[in-house]
Amino acid sequence: MTTQSGLLAPETHARAMDRIYRWQRHFYNPTRKFYLIGRDEMIASLGAQPAAHVLELGCGTGRNLAVAARYFPQSTFYGVDISAQMLTSARHMAQREKLNHGTSIVTAQGDASSFDAAARFGVEGFDRIMLSYCLSMIPDWRVAVENAIRQTAPGGSIHIVDFGHMGRWPYWMRWSMRKWLSSFKVSPCRDLVGVAERLADEAGFSSRSECLMGGYAWHVVLQKPVDPKPFEISESVEGLPEVTA
Numbered sequence: 001m002t003t004q005s006g007l008l009a010p011e012t013h014a015r016a017m018d019r020i021y022r023w024q025r026h027f028y029n030p031t032r033k034f035y036l037i038g039r040d041e042m043i044a045s046l047g048a049q050p051a052a053h054v055l056e057l058g059c060g061t062g063r064n065l066a067v068a069a070r071y072f073p074q075s076t077f078y079g080v081d082i083s084a085q086m087l088t089s090a091r092h093m094a095q096r097e098k099l100n101h102g103t104s105i106v107t108a109q110g111d112a113s114s115f116d117a118a119a120r121f122g123v124e125g126f127d128r129i130m131l132s133y134c135l136s137m138i139p140d141w142r143v144a145v146e147n148a149i150r151q152t153a154p155g156g157s158i159h160i161v162d163f164g165h166m167g168r169w170p171y172w173m174r175w176s177m178r179k180w181l182s183s184f185k186v187s188p189c190r191d192l193v194g195v196a197e198r199l200a201d202e203a204g205f206s207s208r209s210e211c212l213m214g215g216y217a218w219h220v221v222l223q224k225p226v227d228p229k230p231f232e233i234s235e236s237v238e239g240l241p242e243v244t245a
Helices: 010-024 027-032 041-042 063-071 086-102 117-121 143-148 171-184 192-203
Strands: 052-059 076-081 105-109 127-132 152-163 206-214 215-223
Touching: 041 063, 041 127, 041 152, 052 063, 052 117, 052 143, 063 076, 063 086, 063 105, 063 127, 076 086, 076 117, 086 143, 105 117, 143 152, 143 171, 143 192, 152 192, 192 206, 192 215
Parallel strands: 052 076, 052 127, 076 105, 127 152
Antiparallel strands: 152 215, 206 215
8 A cells, every 4th residue: 555645655664564574683683784884883973961862763673772772871762663573673672681781772663754752652852863774764754854853852863874875886886786775675765965954954953964985875963952943844845882683
């Protein structure tokens, strides 16, 4: 089933993700570390303060939450994912981190484009929000960024790392990589930086971005001021500890 815009409906997208990750989740973490470049650097740059609320949209197996929790043990962590299969692994990860390190990680199922994390978790705004290699798997990824902006606390920030245009790569390498990614329902976001910067500007956020490995990936940070203006969406917008499952 698709929406009027031609995108997959959330329930259809959820089933698609469950089919992909039903078995892959068991070996996801050891294999993805070789090509999900920049995740650890993003986590290290969070700068979460004690008692901060840190949310990851598209948390997958919970690997990033566990690594971040070891860096910022006095913060509270929350994870949302559309795939029930991935959340099974994330909940196991959270239980293990709680037992071994006393870390609080709470997870829930939901669509990053529409999930109301404040209502589900009882948190009015999140000090840090992570989106790590999930936007390229979300049909309406622009709306997911808008949703993250709405749920950022004053003075908080959104941290995005995801596949880029690979513009500096030879054509054959770029084509091969995109073909391989498509087998996992991954489609690098067209104009990720441009759209994120436009949304940030409209919301009164500041933004900065970093190109990784010749455009292989982008690291984007959107910072909300302590005294933000109301957010109105424009109609024109289209060396860390390793954790295993």
